[in-house]
Amino acid sequence: MNANIYRILRRLSYAVCIGMFIVVLNGALVTKTGSGSGCGTDWPLCNGKFVPAYTIESMIEYSHRSVTGVVGLLVLALFIYVLRYAKHHREALYYSSLTLLFTIIQAIMGALAVVFTQSPPVMALHFGFSLLAFASSFMMSVVARRYERGIDSTSVVNSVRAEFRYGVWFTLLYTYIVIYVGAFVRHTDSSGACMGWPLCNGELIPELSGGTGIAFMHRVAAALLFVVIAIMSHFAYHKHKDNREIQLCGIWALILCAAQIASGAVVASTITNPDLFLFASLLHTVLICGLFSVLCYMSIRVWQLRQK
Numbered sequence: 001m002n003a004n005i006y007r008i009l010r011r012l013s014y015a016v017c018i019g020m021f022i023v024v025l026n027g028a029l030v031t032k033t034g035s036g037s038g039c040g041t042d043w044p045l046c047n048g049k050f051v052p053a054y055t056i057e058s059m060i061e062y063s064h065r066s067v068t069g070v071v072g073l074l075v076l077a078l079f080i081y082v083l084r085y086a087k088h089h090r091e092a093l094y095y096s097s098l099t100l101l102f103t104i105i106q107a108i109m110g111a112l113a114v115v116f117t118q119s120p121p122v123m124a125l126h127f128g129f130s131l132l133a134f135a136s137s138f139m140m141s142v143v144a145r146r147y148e149r150g151i152d153s154t155s156v157v158n159s160v161r162a163e164f165r166y167g168v169w170f171t172l173l174y175t176y177i178v179i180y181v182g183a184f185v186r187h188t189d190s191s192g193a194c195m196g197w198p199l200c201n202g203e204l205i206p207e208l209s210g211g212t213g214i215a216f217m218h219r220v221a222a223a224l225l226f227v228v229i230a231i232m233s234h235f236a237y238h239k240h241k242d243n244r245e246i247q248l249c250g251i252w253a254l255i256l257c258a259a260q261i262a263s264g265a266v267v268a269s270t271i272t273n274p275d276l277f278l279f280a281s282l283l284h285t286v287l288i289c290g291l292f293s294v295l296c297y298m299s300i301r302v303w304q305l306r307q308k
Contacts, residue, residue: 003148005086006147006148007148008081009081009082009085009086009092009144009147009148010141010144010145010147010148012074012077012081012144013078013137013140013141013144013145014141014144015074016071016074016075016078016099016137016140016141017134017137017138017140017141019067019070019071019074019075019137020071020099020103020137020138022067022071023064023067023068023071023130023133023134024127024130024131024134024285024289025282025285025286026060026063026064026067026068027064027110027126027127027130028127028186028281028282028285029060029064029278029282030060030061030064031123031127031186032186032277032278032281032282033056033057033060033278034057065110068110071103072103072104072107075096075099075100075103075133075137076100078096078099078100079096079097079099079100082096086147089143091139091143092140092143092144092147095136095137095139095140095143096140098132098136099133099136099140102129102130102132102133102136103133105129106126106129106130109122109125109126109129110126113126120187120188121184123183123187124180124181124183124184124186124187125180125183127179127180127183127186128179128180128183131176131288131289134289134293135292135293135296138293138296138297139293139296139297139300142297159305159306160243160246160302160305160306161239164235164236164239164240164302165302165303165306167231167232167235168232168295168299168302169299169302170228171228171229171232171253171295172292172295172296172299174228175225175229175291175292175295176292177221178218178221178222178225179288179292181214181217181218181221182218182222182288184214184218185214185215185218188211188214189211190210190211190212190215191215191268191271192211192271193210193211193212193214193215194206194211194212194215194216194219194268195268196268196269197264197265197268197269198219198265200212200215200216200219219264222260222261223261225257226258226261229253229254229257230257232250232253233250233251233253233254234250235250236249236250236251236253236298237250237251243305245301246298246301246302246305249294249297249298249301250298252294253291253294253295253298256287256290256291256294257291260284260287260288263280263283263284266280266283266284267280267281267284
C-alpha cells in the first residue's frame with residue numbers, strides 16, 4: 001500500500017472518531033435537556049415533518065438524529081475503504097467492523113426509543129453501545145496512525161504477565177458496569193435524589209430506596225472504581241518500568257478516573273443550577289469517553305504484549 005492510501009485511512013478514521021464523540025455528547029445533551037420526546041413518536045421525521053418546527057427540544061433531538069446519520073455514513077465509508085484497501089490488516093478490519101456494528105445497534109435502539117417508550121435499563125444500554133462505538137473508532141484511529149508511520153503494533157518487545165493482563169481486563173469490565181449504572185441514574189432521573197457531596201442528603205448512608213438508592217449505588221461503585229484503577233495503575237507503573245506505553249496508560253487512566261469523580265461531585269453540587277448542571281454533566285460524559293477509550297486501548301495492548 002502506498003503512503004497516500006494510509007493517509008486517507010488515517011484522516012477518515014479521525015473524522016469518524018470525532019464524529020462518534022459528537023454523537024455521544026449530543027446524545028447526553030438530549031437526555032440532560034429532556035429533549036428525547038422533542039420529535040414526538042415520529043422517526044425518521046420529526047413531528048411529521050422533514051424540517052421540524054422550531055422548539056429547543058425538537059431542534060436538539062433532530063440535530064442528534066442528523067449528526068448520527070452523517071456519522072453513520074462516514075462509518076460505512078470507513079468500513080468500505082478498509083475492505084477495499086486494508087483488509088489484510090486484521091486490526092483495521094476488526095475495529096472498522098465493530099464501529100459499524102455498534103453504530104447500527106445504537107441507531108436502531110435510538111429509533112425504537114422514539115417510536116416505542118423504552119425502559120431506563122434499555123436506554124442505559126443504548127448509551128453503552130454508543131460508548132462502545134466511540135471506543136472502537138478511537139482504536140481504529142490509533143492503528144491507522146500506526147499504519148501511516150509504518151509501526152507494527154503486533155510486535156512484542158516487552159511482554160506483560162498474565163496476572164496483570166487479567167487485572168486490566170477486569171478493570172475495563174468493571175468500568176463499563178459503573179458507566180452503565182451512571183447511565184441508569186440519568187435515565188431514571190435519580191440525580192436529584194442524592195443531594196450534596198460527599199454526603200447524600202446530609203447522610204453518610206441514606207435510606208436506600210427509589211432514586212436515592214440508585215444514585216448512592218453509583219457513588220459507591222465509582223469510589224470502588226477509583227480504588228481498582230489505582231491498584232491497576234500502581235502495577236502498570238512499578239512493574240513495567242521497561243514499558244513506557246503501559247506506564248502512561250496507567251497514569252492516564254488514574255488521572256481521568258479522578259477527574260471523572262471530581263466532575264461527578266460537581267454534577268451533584270450543581271443540580272439546582274440548570275446551566276452549571278448541564279455543563280458539568282457534559283464534562284462528565286467527555287471524561288467517561290476518555291477513560292473508557294484508554295482502558296480499551298490498554299486491554300488490547302496487554303493482549304498483544306502477552307508472554308508467549
